[in-house]
Amino acid sequence: MANNIIPLTELISQFERLPGIGKKTAQRLAYSILEQPPEYAERFADALLNARRKIHFCKVCQSLTDLEICSICDDQTRDRRIICVVAEPRDVMAFERTREYNGLYHVLHGVISPLDGIGPDRLRIKELMARLGSGEIEELIMATNPTVEGEATASYISRLSKPMGIKVTRLAYGIPVGAELEYADEFTLARALEGRNEI
Amino acid sequence: MANNIIPLTELISQFERLPGIGKKTAQRLAYSILEQPPEYAERFADALLNARRKIHFCKVCQSLTDLEICSICDDQTRDRRIICVVAEPRDVMAFERTREYNGLYHVLHGVISPLDGIGPDRLRIKELMARLGSGEIEELIMATNPTVEGEATASYISRLSKPMGIKVTRLAYGIPVGAELEYADEFTLARALEGRNEI
Numbered sequence: 001m002a003n004n005i006i007p008l009t010e011l012i013s014q015f016e017r018l019p020g021i022g023k024k025t026a027q028r029l030a031y032s033i034l035e036q037p038p039e040y041a042e043r044f045a046d047a048l049l050n051a052r053r054k055i056h057f058c059k060v061c062q063s064l065t066d067l068e069i070c071s072i073c074d075d076q077t078r079d080r081r082i083i084c085v086v087a088e089p090r091d092v093m094a095f096e097r098t099r100e101y102n103g104l105y106h107v108l109h110g111v112i113s114p115l116d117g118i119g120p121d122r123l124r125i126k127e128l129m130a131r132l133g134s135g136e137i138e139e140l141i142m143a144t145n146p147t148v149e150g151e152a153t154a155s156y157i158s159r160l161s162k163p164m165g166i167k168v169t170r171l172a173y174g175i176p177v178g179a180e181l182e183y184a185d186e187f188t189l190a191r192a193l194e195g196r197n198e199i
Numbered sequence: 200m201a202n203n204i205i206p207l208t209e210l211i212s213q214f215e216r217l218p219g220i221g222k223k224t225a226q227r228l229a230y231s232i233l234e235q236p237p238e239y240a241e242r243f244a245d246a247l248l249n250a251r252r253k254i255h256f257c258k259v260c261q262s263l264t265d266l267e268i269c270s271i272c273d274d275q276t277r278d279r280r281i282i283c284v285v286a287e288p289r290d291v292m293a294f295e296r297t298r299e300y301n302g303l304y305h306v307l308h309g310v311i312s313p314l315d316g317i318g319p320d321r322l323r324i325k326e327l328m329a330r331l332g333s334g335e336i337e338e339l340i341m342a343t344n345p346t347v348e349g350e351a352t353a354s355y356i357s358r359l360s361k362p363m364g365i366k367v368t369r370l371a372y373g374i375p376v377g378a379e380l381e382y383a384d385e386f387t388l389a390r391a392l393e394g395r396n397e398i
Contacts, residue, residue: 044247
């Protein structure tokens with residue numbers, strides 16, 4: 001069999017572990033690496049190692065950064081009274097693409113999901129509460145996905161924050177119910193920001 | 200902007216260079232690397248470097264191998280009188296999956312395509328001719344893609360090989376197994392009629 005070339009089989013299986021990449025696509029990608037000059041594989045390998053080693057969570061907002069405090073938290077021109085609370089780091093990038101939002105972010109790293117054994121203590125909620133304690137924050141925009149778990153997480157955080165005198169809002173249903181925030185286009189996201197309602 | 204995390208931007212751009220991977224997919228894949236344990240990125244990087252460094256072309260058939268001579272060319276149980284001529288190394292894997300073919304292979308690494316400036320000298324045709332010179336080969340199965348370039352390449356090699364007393368055959372044209380006749384194009388159907396066999 002041609003497929004007992006061990007380094008090739010290994011490369012295919014690494015591609016196959018990526019989300020949404022099936023066997024056939026993994027094979028095609030692996031072959032394409034072999035068809036390119038060796039420098040490409042080297043740069044790709046470097047990029048993988050660099051990204052994984054240098055990128056960690058921002059001490060403040062828990063989003064991804066290669067600095068101690070991310071460039072958004074560190075940007076003094078942004079509105080420091082509003083925090084947009086999202087589930088995943090990639091959701092931050094989705095909001096940044098709208099160019100409509102100028103506040104800060106907080107990344108929860110998941111949503112409350114009892115069925116998967118994920119309780120509030122598994123999320124970065126206490127880090128969010130610590131930020132609210134500074135007294136500087138006036139509004140939290142809950143921007144978790146419009147799913148049951150996302151809603152439950154939003155209302156859980158809302159219940160904790162309101163007693164601290166903080167206005168808590170939710171993204172408007174401009175976003176299609178059941179969809180993934182990551183794939184929403186910038187116009188829909190911008191409208192959802194505009195029409196946000198108090199919970 | 201969140202996307203000025205340089206190691207992340209670099210990783211996304213490496214994924215984007217892969218065939219069939221767009222900007223959104225590249226982002227999703229890059230984030231998925233960051234969500235996995237660091238060992239995954241390390242194993243992926245190793246797999247890339249290993250594959251690219253260890254895999255080269257078989258001295259005989261020009262297919263991919265991590266040995267000097269690939270396991271197919273080296274397999275003494277295979278029929279050494281037949282060579283199946285294909286355009287790309289991945290075509291070898293496609294034939295091997297059929298488990299119906301027990302001869303040898305020769306990989307051309309492309310097809311003759313004057314529009315792209317690819318003449319016969321850019322392909323591994325002289326390596327094929329050298330193999331025919333041994334006198335052991337009785338049949339060449341031309342298995343290039345059924346496109347204008349694939350056909351031209353097949354007939355070019357056929358013209359060179361026939362004077363050496365070698366039988367040159369071409370893969371049968373017809374309707375793919377399991378396909379709906381209704382959706383077959385007229386050229387395929389015409390060729391399927393032409394090449395009809397008695398049941």
